[in-house]
Amino acid sequence: KRVILKRYVTTGFPTEDHMEVVAGTARLDVPPGSAAVVLRNLYLSCDPYASARMTKQEQPSFIESFVLGEALENFGVSKVIASGHPDFKIGDLVWGITGWEEYTLISNPESLFKIKHPELPLSYYTGVLGMPGLTAWAGIFDVAKPKKGDCVFVSAALGAVGQVAGQLAKLRGCYVVGSAGSDDKVNLLKTKLGFDEAFNYKKEKDLNAALKRCFPQGIDIYFENVGGATLDAVLLNMRQYGRIPLCGMISQYYLEQPEGVRQLVQAITKRVRLEGFLVFDYFGQYRKFEEEMAWYLKEGKICYIEDIADGLEKAPAALIGLFSGRNVGKQLVAVALE
Numbered sequence: 001k002r003v004i005l006k007r008y009v010t011t012g013f014p015t016e017d018h019m020e021v022v023a024g025t026a027r028l029d030v031p032p033g034s035a036a037v038v039l040r041n042l043y044l045s046c047d048p049y050a051s052a053r054m055t056k057q058e059q060p061s062f063i064e065s066f067v068l069g070e071a072l073e074n075f076g077v078s079k080v081i082a083s084g085h086p087d088f089k090i091g092d093l094v095w096g097i098t099g100w101e102e103y104t105l106i107s108n109p110e111s112l113f114k115i116k117h118p119e120l121p122l123s124y125y126t127g128v129l130g131m132p133g134l135t136a137w138a139g140i141f142d143v144a145k146p147k148k149g150d151c152v153f154v155s156a157a158l159g160a161v162g163q164v165a166g167q168l169a170k171l172r173g174c175y176v177v178g179s180a181g182s183d184d185k186v187n188l189l190k191t192k193l194g195f196d197e198a199f200n201y202k203k204e205k206d207l208n209a210a211l212k213r214c215f216p217q218g219i220d221i222y223f224e225n226v227g228g229a230t231l232d233a234v235l236l237n238m239r240q241y242g243r244i245p246l247c248g249m250i251s252q253y254y255l256e257q258p259e260g261v262r263q264l265v266q267a268i269t270k271r272v273r274l275e276g277f278l279v280f281d282y283f284g285q286y287r288k289f290e291e292e293m294a295w296y297l298k299e300g301k302i303c304y305i306e307d308i309a310d311g312l313e314k315a316p317a318a319l320i321g322l323f324s325g326r327n328v329g330k331q332l333v334a335v336a337l338e
């Protein structure tokens with residue numbers, strides 16, 4: 001079985017209807033003489049950026065469009081079941097870009113990471129120990145550089161990236177507040193993830209007032225995941241020399257006319273640094289990150305909430321759910337038992 005792209009997204013959000021789950025045959029051996037591997041996919045990650053690949057990119061972009069009629073691709077956790085590559089043997093557990101299907105032939109397996117901590121839940125390699133965790137680690141430690149006592153705000157705080165960003169800032173001794181789109185998520189942030197405060201942005205009539213309530217002294221670091229009205233309200237509440245790592249702007253991705261930032265002048269008068277970053281620039285530091293994060297997890301210093309959809313048939317709905325906040329924690333799809 002595989003999830004294929006049926007047609008490109010032309011306006012607005014992708015929908016389940018852009019994808020189709022189809023059955024077919026798969027080659028389970030590697031072509032003679034090739035250095036390919038065949039993967040049995042165990043867990044597939046749902047990430048907002050994957051849907052950008054569902055549009056036909058007219059301009060050069062850092063990501064390529066999916067091919068119509070072929071399986072979608074994204075990060076996943078897999079087991080090697082056939083190998084022509086000297087560095088990979090049958091039974092190895094790996095994570096990296098794979099197909100949204102049961103079995104995938106990877107021609108260049110050098111891009112895959114071997115899993116060093118199989119004693120931790122393997123699904124974590126789609127999240128806290130994978131690309132989203134590395135994103136949070138890079139955005140917090142390389143871009144924001146928090147100091148003890150800094151006041152930190154994280155949006156989409158219960159998501160794959162946000163929950164790690166907030167907990168890393170807590171480990172640095174910061175005061176951390178998160179926003180999320182439901183009361184259940186707010187409750188989890190405060191009771192399970194150790195955030196000092198959290199609020200449901202959908203219930204707040206005035207985001208500026210909500211931020212003033214949570215940050216009477218102002219915000220030192222804003223970990224930006226959503227953009228739009230939230231960024232404007234934050235800019236009004238930043239302190240001098242604050243930092244805003246620009247990680248994502250999910251509220252803007254599917255607007256025909258992005259809203260724009262109205263309060264940017266605040267960044268000048270308050271000497272605030274806004275800095276975009278991409279996780280792809282940090283893959284060279286993955287092994288360092290993996291060891292640090294595995295240690296935090298084993299010591300119980302970081303915990304991770306996952307939302308696991310069961311089976312490839314549920315994958316299209318799981319991916320689309322990210323854009324309405326249906327996921328409670330890191331969204332992934334379980335495809336096969338380990």
Ligand code: NDP
Nearest residue numbers: 048156159160161180181225247248249250251278279325
């Ligand atoms: P999440 O797991 O946080 O899922 C997306 C969440 O965004 C939803 O659960 C929802 O939560 C929230 N959301 C959806 N629509 C809106 C909206 N209109 N306004 C406000 N919130 C909304 O996703 P990730 O943690 O994987 O990604 C978070 C952000 O980080 C995204 O913007 C993504 O593009 C970006 N990213 C950037 C990377 C980089 O290299 N710079 C790498 C990885 C991710 P809620 O219920 O709270 O609304």
